[in-house]
Every structure is written in structure tokens, then in C-alpha cells.
Amino acid sequence: MDLAFVSSPSRNTMKVLASVGALSQMLLTPGCRGHKLLLQLYFYTRSGLANSRRMASSSLDQKSRIFAVEPNIYSPNPFYFTCSRGPSAPFMTPKDWPMLDQGGLAFSVCIAKGARVKTASLHKSLGQELSQQLPDSEILRLISYSPENLPGSLEKGFFILPPHSCPDAQKRLCKVLMKYPQGIQLCSYSKGEEHEIWQCLWELNGGAKETARSRVLRVEEPVSSPFVDSIKGSAMFYSLEDACDVLEECSSVIPEAKEVLASVQPHRPLDEGRFPVIVIEGLDATGKSTLTESLRSHLNAALLKSPPDCISQWRTIFDSESALIKRAYYAIGNYIGAAEIAKASKTSPVIVDRFWHSTAAYTIATEMGGGIHNLPDHHHDVYQWPEDLLRPDLVILLTVSDEERIHRIRKRGLQETKEERELEANSMFRQRVEEAYKRMENPACLIIDASPPMAVVLQEALALIKKHCDI
Ligand SMILES: Nc1ncnc2c1ncn2[C@@H]1O[C@H](COP(=O)(O)OP(=O)(O)OP(=O)(O)O)[C@@H](O)[C@H]1O
Numbered sequence: 199m200d201l202a203f204v205s206s207p208s209r210n211t212m213k214v215l216a217s218v219g220a221l222s223q224m225l226l227t228p229g230c231r232g233h234k235l236l237l238q239l240y241f242y243t244r245s246g247l248a249n250s251r252r253m254a255s256s257s258l259d260q261k262s263r264i265f266a267v268e269p270n271i272y273s274p275n276p277f278y279f280t281c282s283r284g285p286s287a288p289f290m291t292p293k294d295w296p297m298l299d300q301g302g303l304a305f306s307v308c309i310a311k312g313a314r315v316k317t318a319s320l321h322k323s324l325g326q327e328l329s330q331q332l333p334d335s336e337i338l339r340l341i342s343y344s345p346e347n348l349p350g351s352l353e354k355g356f357f358i359l360p361p362h363s364c365p366d367a368q369k370r371l372c373k374v375l376m377k378y379p380q381g382i383q384l385c386s387y388s389k390g391e392e393h394e395i396w397q398c399l400w401e402l403n404g405g406a407k408e409t410a411r412s413r414v415l416r417v418e419e420p421v422s423s424p425f426v427d428s429i430k431g432s433a434m435f436y437s438l439e440d441a442c443d444v445l446e447e448c449s450s451v452i453p454e455a456k457e458v459l460a461s462v463q464p465h466r467p468l469d470e471g472r473f474p475v476i477v478i479e480g481l482d483a484t485g486k487s488t489l490t491e492s493l494r495s496h497l498n499a500a501l502l503k504s505p506p507d508c509i510s511q512w513r514t515i516f517d518s519e520s521a522l523i524k525r526a527y528y529a530i531g532n533y534i535g536a537a538e539i540a541k542a543s544k545t546s547p548v549i550v551d552r553f554w555h556s557t558a559a560y561t562i563a564t565e566m567g568g569g570i571h572n573l574p575d576h577h578h579d580v581y582q583w584p585e586d587l588l589r590p591d592l593v594i595l596l597t598v599s600d601e602e603r604i605h606r607i608r609k610r611g612l613q614e615t616k617e618e619r620e621l622e623a624n625s626m627f628r629q630r631v632e633e634a635y636k637r638m639e640n641p642a643c644l645i646i647d648a649s650p651p652m653a654v655v656l657q658e659a660l661a662l663i664k665k666h667c668d669i
């Protein structure tokens with residue numbers, strides 16, 4: 199079955215056809231003769247012509263858009279393509295997409311821009327469903343945008359590479375997408391006779407129908423990464439107000455969002471004390487809890503953490519939500535924590551286990567794929583501290599080798615979190631988190647190699663605190 203090479207059926211052909219029910223029966227019979235055509239006809243019958251105007255405009259819009267696919271096993275950098283007929287742009291060939299060389303197919307699925315909480319939730323649930331229904335396919339993140347108005351036009355989606363051994367992948371994909379009748383745009387990609395790549399745009403409206411076909415053209419990597427624009431609009435929060443807006447928006451479906459919002463201190467700016475605030479950061483199992491506890495007793499300090507205790511009971515709920523909602527929760531957690539820190543700093547030094555740098559570093563590392571060369575450049579806005587958030591006096595980043603960290607996780611014997619498992623499995627992700635930490639500015643992290651015994655790490659931390667804080 200090959201959606202891309204089926205030409206549109208005529209209306210007369212349609213009249214000859216029996217009911218949609220009978221068609222769908224045949225459709226679901228792999229190997230059935232005329233299977234390709236039937237699939238096409240099935241979608242055509244169900245979709246009708248009611249939306250022909252919308253189709254025309256979406257295919258025009260489609261042609262001017264740029265698509266960007268996150269780094270993957272075939273491409274260490276994001277790859278960019280379009281379908282407009284620029285005079286000098288070179289065609290893409292299976293050299294660029296080797297997975298299409300053996301006659302395979304690829305797909306892009308874009309989610310039209312709508313209310314941001316709803317769109318983010320749709321993106322998350324669609325991603326989960328695609329992974330479940332197409333377990334052998336590579337499902338990559340994709341964004342699509344208009345070059346004239348990148349942030350305003352940004353749409354998120356997925357690029358799907360089914361294995362050659364999965365001939366019914368497109369059928370399964372369409373079955374998933376049929377459940378999302380509105381706002382989903384499906385394109386398929388296949389190799390043409392002259393080694394060019396074709397994009398077919400499908401209309402999804404109770405069914406799927408091919409509406410446009412264009413050659414795929416290569417686009418140079420833009421100077422400013424659209425992936426960074428995408429995270430700034432969807433998972434990074436640089437003000438309390440912005441993060442609160444998201445939880446307000448989702449509070450009708452997630453009642454716990456109201457509880458979190460109720461914990462936000464309304465009076466700002468915060469009234470800070472004279473004692474120093476010291477944050478300890480690092481990947482899991484680098485020794486943060488061990489060090490923060492030792493510092494607490496050595497400095498007679500208050501020990502706080504982010505997210506703070508008053509909202510941590512809802513953490514698992516927000517962890518299972520879209521990146522937008524999850525990160526809004528952690529961002530607000532930092533502001534709630536800041537009010538506690540400000541109060542505690544009036545009576546003693548304050549040690550904080552994770553703060554803003556954790557929220558930012560994990561978000562950047564999660565949303566940007568590939569190696570550390572794909573991270574936003576040093577000094578980029580994403581590494582800056584939010585203007586309205588209490589600024590600590592010192593941030594210490596603990597680093598240990600991958601082997602030692604994994605050894606510590608195993609020795610600790612506690613249940614690994616999903617992210618810890620990912621860190622273990624995906625050393626590139628770990629490197630991105632650590633590198634993002636190292637790029638943070640104002641305040642930057644001061645690094646301590648936490649591989650030596652605990653007593654040595656403690657002495658190093660105390661020396662740094664003495665040097666940089668008034669203690
Ligand atoms: N310097 C050290 N040398 C050897 N083992 C250490 C050292 N520091 C901590 N550990 C051990 O490593 C394990 C992880 O330490 P800890 O719980 O302090 O890390 P963490 O960064 O707080 O982890 P998480 O973020 O996952 O809570 C613990 O078993 C701890 O006893």
C-alpha cells in the first residue's frame with residue numbers, strides 16, 4: 199500500500215462504489231488487490247467535498263512553509279525542507295533521506311495552532327498514541343513555520359519514519375489520525391522516478407484525501423533556530439505571570455492547578471534577608487542531597503528545595519501533562535520557593551536543592567534533540583535568569599562521570615524515575631542537560647567535581663561559599 203503514488207479518483211469512479219462500510223472491510227484486508235486504490239477511495243468517500251475551499255488555502259499555505267525535523271540517526275543536525283518553488287533551491291533526494299531510498303514512505307503530521315494549552319495537550323496525546331500504534335517507527339519531533347513570521351506561525355508535530363518491514367504503517371497512522379478530525383495536517387513523502395522526493399498533502403476531515411503534490415526542496419539551516427523559538431513559546435517561562443497564565447488556562451481540567459496557584463505569594467518584590475542563598479544543582483545522583491544536608495549542619499542553614507513541599511504532592515500529576523503544563527508547574531514552584539527562601543534568609547543562610555537552573559536546563563535539553571552542538575549558542579536569552587525571580591548569591595553545579603553517577607543510582611537502589619532511566623539510556627540527553635547548566639548566566643554555575651569522597655566535596659563547597667558569600 200502506497201498512499202503517495204495513488205492518483206486522485208474521479209467522481210464517476212466514486213459513484214460506482216458501494217457503501218463505505220464495505221470499502222473499509224476490504225481496506226482492512228492486507229494484500230487485497232486494488233488495496234491502494236481502495237484506501238484512497240475510502241478516504242475520499244468519507245471526506246466529501248464540503249471543505250474544498252479550506253483544502254485549497256491549506257495547500258497554498260503548505261507550499262510556503264518550512265518544515266524542520268529534529269536531529270536523528272540519519273542526520274546529526276535538524277534538517278529543513280519546503281515545497282515552494284524557489285528558483286535556486288535544490289531538490290531533496292534520497293541522499294538526504296536515505297530511509298526513502300528503498301521505496302519507503304515517511305510522514306509529517308502537524309497540529310494547527312490553537313489555544314496553547316489545548317494544542318500542547320493534543321500534541322502530547324497524539325505523540326503518545328503514535329508511539330503506541332507505531333512502536334517500530336521512528337517518531338521525531340517536527341516543527342513547521344512560515345519564514346516571514348516564525349514565532350507567530352510555528353506549529354508542532356511529528357515526522358514519522360516507519361521501517362520497511364511495516365507495510366501497514368500508513369494504515370495504522372491514518373487510523374490514529376481519524377480520531378483527531380480537526381486541525382491535523384498529514385503529508386506523506388516518497389521517492390520519485392528521478393530520485394526526487396515528493397510531498398503529498400492529505401486532507402483529514404473524517405477521512406483522508408490527497409489534495410496537493412509537490413517536490414520537496416532543501417532549505418539551509420536558518421541562523422536563528424526555530425526549535426529555540428518553539429521552546430520559548432511552549433515550555434520556558436521567564437515570568438511568573440506567564441507561567442500562571444498557563445495554569446489558569448488548564449485549571450478547569452486539572453483542579454490541582456488552582457491549588458498550586460493558591461500557593462503563589464501575591465506580594466512582590468520579595469523582601470529578602472541579609473543571609474546568603476546558595477543553590478546546589480546537578481544531574482540526578484551527583485550528590486546534591488548529601489551535600490545540601492552537610493552544608494545545612496555546617497552552616498547552621500535553612501535547607502529548602504524546589505519544587506517546595508507545599509506543592510510537591512501534585513508533582514506526579516503535572517509530570518504526566520504536556521511540556522507546557524509540566525514546566526509551568528516547575529517554574530511556579532521556583533517562585534513559590536523564592537518566597538520561602540526570602541523569608542528564611544532573614545534568619546540564617548539558605549541552602550536550596552535545585553532551583554531555576556534545573557527547570558531551564560532540563561527543559562532546554564528535553565526540547566532540543568541531538569548532540570550539544572544543537573543547543574542554543576552561549577549567551578543566548580534562554581540561559582538568562584528571569585528578571586522577576588529572586589537571584590541566589592551562589593549556584594554550585596556538581597558533576598561526576600557517567601559511570602560513577604550510574605553506579606551511585608544503582609547503589610542507592612531506589613526506584614529510578616523515568617528521566618533517570620532516560621539519562622542512563624541516553625547519554626546525549628545527559629550531556630545536553632549538563633552543558634545547558636554550564637551555559638547559564640547571571641548567576642552562572644560554579645562547578646565542583648563531585649567524584650571524590652563526600653568529605654572532600656564538602657570542603658570544596660565550603661571554600662567556594664567562603665570565597666563568594668559573606669559568611
Ligand atoms: N561524594 C560521594 N562519593 C560517593 N558516593 C556519594 C557521594 N555523594 C553522594 N554519594 C552517594 O550517591 C548516591 C546519590 O546521592 P544523592 O542522593 O545525594 O544525590 P542527588 O543528587 O541528591 O540525587 P537525586 O537528584 O536523584 O535526588 C547516594 O547513595 C549517596 O550516598
Ligand SMILES: Nc1ccn([C@@H]2O[C@H](COP(=O)(O)O)[C@@H](O)[C@H]2O)c(=O)n1
Binds near residue numbers: 556
Ligand atoms: N526546580 C526544579 C526542580 C526539578 N525539576 C524537574 O524535576 C526533575 C528532577 O527532580 P529530582 O527530584 O529527581 O531531583 C528534573 O528532571 C526536572 O525536570 C525542575 O524542572 N525544576
